[in-house]
Amino acid sequence: MKEQAIRSAAGIPLLLVFIGLIVLEFWLLIGGARIAGPLLAIPAVIALIATGICMLGFYMVEPNQAAVLTLFGRYVGTVKEAGLRWNNPFYGARKVSLRVRNFESSKLKVNEADGSPIEIAAVVVWKVVDSAEAVFNVDDYESYVHVQSEAAIRAMATSYPYDQHEPDQVALRSHAAEISHDLQRQLEERLATAGIEVLEARISHLAYAPEIAHAMLQRQQANAVIAARTRIVEGAVSMVEMALENLKEKGVIELDQERRAQMVSNLLVVLCSDRATQPVVNTGTLY
Numbered sequence: 186m187k188e189q190a191i192r193s194a195a196g197i198p199l200l201l202v203f204i205g206l207i208v209l210e211f212w213l214l215i216g217g218a219r220i221a222g223p224l225l226a227i228p229a230v231i232a233l234i235a236t237g238i239c240m241l242g243f244y245m246v247e248p249n250q251a252a253v254l255t256l257f258g259r260y261v262g263t264v265k266e267a268g269l270r271w272n273n274p275f276y277g278a279r280k281v282s283l284r285v286r287n288f289e290s291s292k293l294k295v296n297e298a299d300g301s302p303i304e305i306a307a308v309v310v311w312k313v314v315d316s317a318e319a320v321f322n323v324d325d326y327e328s329y330v331h332v333q334s335e336a337a338i339r340a341m342a343t344s345y346p347y348d349q350h351e352p353d354q355v356a357l358r359s360h361a362a363e364i365s366h367d368l369q370r371q372l373e374e375r376l377a378t379a380g381i382e383v384l385e386a387r388i389s390h391l392a393y394a395p396e397i398a399h400a401m402l403q404r405q406q407a408n409a410v411i412a413a414r415t416r417i418v419e420g421a422v423s424m425v426e427m428a429l430e431n432l433k434e435k436g437v438i439e440l441d442q443e444r445r446a447q448m449v450s451n452l453l454v455v456l457c458s459d460r461a462t463q464p465v466v467n468t469g470t471l472y
Contacts, residue, residue: 188317191262196243196269206236242274251316252278263316281316295339298346302394305342308387309334315380323379337371425449
């Protein structure tokens with residue numbers, strides 16, 4: 186079922202016409218009954234009833250709102266012109282908001298790609314673009330958005346790890362743009378049948394579940410320490426290599442393999458130690 190536009194009459198001019206008709210009919214009903222008796226009163230009553238029924242065809246459409254019209258259960262069309270409108274008084278009008286809305290899911294506990302339990306929540310920005318599909322394809326399109334959004338968040342969270350373990354791996358914590366794009370794509374696929382367009386979808390809360398949060402924090406700290414130590418060792422090796430090359434090029438001292446190894450060991454200890462080293466001054470000969 187696709188949305189189709191239907192024309193509607195401007196309500197204010199018709200309202201003035203109907204008010205004038207009602208005044209005229211009341212005058213005929215009261216004044217005519219005195220002059221011509223019931224012969225003029227009966228048509229005036231019928232006309233008054235008909236005018237009252239026509240008055241039921243008025244309805245209000247606000248900006249960024251649509252009125253879905255039905256006739257005895259059959260879809261007739263959608264009116265989007267704002268203001269007081271008038272159509273067949275036997276049409277049923279259901280209002281659908283076309284405004285942009287946002288929805289924040291509750292904190293969901295799911296298992297990420299590595300099997301660790303995490304808590305995740307997301308914000309979804311959406312709007313109705315097809316009022317007929319929103320009304321007739323699903324029972325309650327607002328509830329449909331909430332349920333399908335949480336289902337899409339769960340499906341997305343199980344497809345990615347929490348932390349990045351490989352250089353080209355996409356992770357929940359480190360690749361926010363890619364994760365948001367994938368979540369928006371999944372939401373669009375799920376909500377297209379309800380005539381809903383997803384404008385934005387992004388993670389608003391991401392954390393390890395409380396039962397493993399402390400252990401995962403220790404693991405992150407350990408990874409940070411290992412990475413820092415790796416950089417320190419790489420820098421120390423480069424500095425030792427540079428020092429030996431400078432000593433050799435400038436001819437400051439000639440070292441055999443044993444003394445060279447001892448000097449390398451001492452320099453690495455000084456450069457890689459996390460505490461201040463205590464120097465030992467050699468006052469004797471080199472050997």
